[in-house]
Amino acid sequence: MSRGTLIGVAALSGVVALWSAFALSTRAIEGAGLTTGDAAILRFAVPALLLTPWIPRTLRAVRGAGAGALGLVLLAGLPHFLLFAWGAELTSAGLTGLLVPGTVPLFVTLLLFLRHRTPVSRRRLGALAAIVVGVAASAMLRGGTADLGGVAVLLAAGLVWALYTVGLASLRLDLVSVIVVISVTSAIVALALAVTGVLPSHLLAGTLPAPQIATYALVQGVGTGLLSTACYVLAVKHLGSSLASSAGALSPVLTAVVAVPLLNEPLTAGLAIALALIVSGVAVFHLAPRR
Template structure:
């Protein structure tokens, strides 16, 4: 029975890695589709909102009991993070997009908590490897990536770190978090499109049905629902360390798939960056943690990437 559960856990983890990679790859493809960033955001958040709509009353009751500051931290992981991710993907490559955002989250979380908790030497070494990997990614400027794009991706990583801290503080349950982020982000994207703050082809009927269906499946269902459920299942079956380390393989998968899909090259700069960042994430997530009480939702990991 144990072996069966392990097989199911590794299957869920493999599905998570593929879904996270599909998020980075599909975000990179926004520029070649008939959707704008606002359209893609609407699809990404409106689809899971429709699926989880029956949970809205329960979520509203839970939000009344939650602190406003904590809710604000959680919401940073919605539309703000998505738009930064999409813009960074347009200005760089799929390989860098899949690497820099999830890879720098441990670094930014540590910086945000600097002085509040000690950082073990092993994690310091891991963070140094991540910083070195980010520096190596700079060699790709003018080779499919721009300095502005790399900077935007780093901001997206910082936004996800803020979201991660919000997850650690909130009493909201996972599905309540998903409903909250999806509802507010949908309203934000819709407002931006209706007011003309961001262009929209979806509202004018200029979107190709195939593009709409593809993004609804990959980002709305895949990233919005399935990746979260698969990752949570993998954590339960395999433990958080194995799941986190397995999740670190997502940038590698993204970079490899981007070669035939977008014609990107796996050059020396990206290879070095991949090795350093993935190694840093591996060491960071496998470093021993001191036992401490934390306000974390039971059974929910705050290390998810790509929502």
């Protein structure tokens, strides 16, 4: 393989591992002694601090950005994280890692069709049908701690991420500026909610052990906030968007498998069927022609 291909494969492997780590660590928030507010602060404050030198440039760039698109992009910050964490608490790491990224293509296609009447090829329609059946299987054949309410919350998180994706396509900001906007605004709001008591926080109370702080700052702040985005950009650049998006569907599989020994979550028949349907649907969707 060429040097570029090797870089792309390594970056894509990082994407799969980091996305899986995000789902697993979010599911393990309560078991680690953190509150959702603690995890939110660490998730957004770390990249905000690391990217502080880029804040003045981002503020200048934001003035020329569309307000509507910018509002949609901000949904990818604290609103998406809170929905993701809530759904993870109500269900399992396997379902959390599966339903949110797995339903984004479905919601994006629906949003584009409603807004622009964008046509969809037959293969993509078949892939979307497989995703819908997979979601239904995850809800009807659920097991363990999964329930319908948690599935509904995860679907809402997928819809929010789809709205962010649509907004990002029309936003006139570079990648670093987008990360700065999301991280800074979400960190400020999360801190405000924690200070007022809306989001309880052991971190602000000074009762959170240092190892937990360091672990979540590394996994959520650096891993999810910075490295996963950089790795995905590299993967798309060296392998192409279709292959990168399709291989990214491996993340739910890794999450479900690792959750068995790490979190003692069973790999139920319903989850296995949903995995097969949704992952294959996402892969076919990205590899199929658009029209």
